[in-house]
Amino acid sequence: MVVSGGTMVTGQALVSKYTGGITNNDLLDNGAAQAAPANKEIKGPLTILLVGIDPRKPSTPPLSDSILIAHIPADMSTAYLFSMPRDLYVDIPADSKSGVRAHSGKINSAMALGSQVNGKIDVVNGFQLLSKTVRNYTGIDKFDAAAIINFGGFKKMIEALGGVSMVIDMDVKSEHLTPEGKQRPRKSSCPVTSDCPHPYTGPQASYKKSTKPVRLQPWQALDYVRQRYPNAGVPMSDYDRQRHQQQFIKAMAKEAMSKDVITDVGKLTKILDAAGESLTFAGGGSDPLEWAIALKGLNVDDMATVKLPGGGKFESDGDYLGEEFRPATTADDFFKAVREDRVASFLLDHPGLVNKDS
Secondary structure: OOEEOOEEOOOHHHHHHHHHHHEOHHHOOOOOOOOOOOOOOOOOOEEEEEEEEOOOOOOOOOOEEEEEEEEEOOOOOOOEEEEOOOOEEEEEOOEOOOOEOOEEEEOOHHHHHHOEEOOEEOHHHHHHHHHHHHHHHHOOOOOOEEEEEEHHHHHHHHHHHOOEEEOOOOOEEOOOEOOOOOEOOEOOOOOOOOOOOOOEOOOOOEEOOOOOOEEEOHHHHHHHHHOOOHHHOOOOOHHHHHHHHHHHHHHHHHHHOOHHHHOOHHHHHHHHHHHHHHEEEEOOOOOHHHHHHHOOOOOHHHOEEEOOOEEEEEOOOOOEEEEEEOOHHHHHHHHHHHHOOOHHHHHHHOHHHEOOOO
């Protein structure tokens, strides 16, 4: 965000002050993804794990509601974004610190389970268990960088940007908010203490399908990418939400790299202030500024978002367990292409995996 065409917009000391507050290299665990020595040159290919959490309070174990992986090829010219479904049914390895035993379950539970250490919330340990779970499933041997995004504070970053511009690819109604961005009231038949599948009533915020980018206010952007229920106009549930989240990350990257941001010290400072409340980053020994410099040539417009097909997974008695990729061979072959840094050629052979926006 701070480098474009080699031009610095603020001093190294100021940037270090902010970026030091969001860096925690412990996210990259001591397994295959050991932290690299400081000042190591950042070279492609690179694979980055991005996890979105939305805890209601600090004492709540964080569920990884959004699990995205960015793959950057050796020439570092672009990036490929793909998601792991939150309900993907996987093998979760044992973890000695949290006492988790090896078992099978939904992938988004790994971080919550691993974060419960000695009666306290240890988000780093939870992230490490999730990272190991993802690596075991995909065969990716290491992540070169990682980040946790707290959506509760993320809104402030979007506010600092002044909103984002996105193409709305389907008509969507909000399960949660009114057209003014307020919380929808609960139905009288569904008090707070009850467990209703769709507890809200009254007018809904709506997002109309567009062919050109639409400017979304911060609350609208976050609300749009959170929707995952068919009754809100999202027929593929979490798979549609994954696509919208990928589009959102791409839109934010484009916004953050624009000249209107990187040449505006006041706006940049607000973004960094907000990042301190909502972002934790691990760069494998390199700080966020060094990553920004290394990736300054990345063409955000060419960034591709990838959809991996999936569906329900059931036990013989019909009980829902979670999701699986269908066909599994397609996902397996894609993960192999990521490991071998040949995603571009793989997608040329499988164009149906590329979302329409990219």
